[in-house]
Amino acid sequence: MNLSFNDLNGKVCVITGGNGVLGKYFVGALASVGAKVAILDRIVDENISNENIISLI
Secondary structure: OOOOOOOOOOEEEEEEEEOOOOHHOOOHHHOOOHEEEEEEEOOOOOOHHHHHHHHHO
């Protein structure tokens, strides 16, 4: 398997702790190289709306 981290098109990544500071950066980085990203966290932050999440991607 040849996996390049510059091209993750067609890959699905799950980020646990995605509501945290580092999680948000991981989501943005993975989405910027084409990955579909699922954001999971056990704490819901009311300050994060769907529009804010989409703007990360």
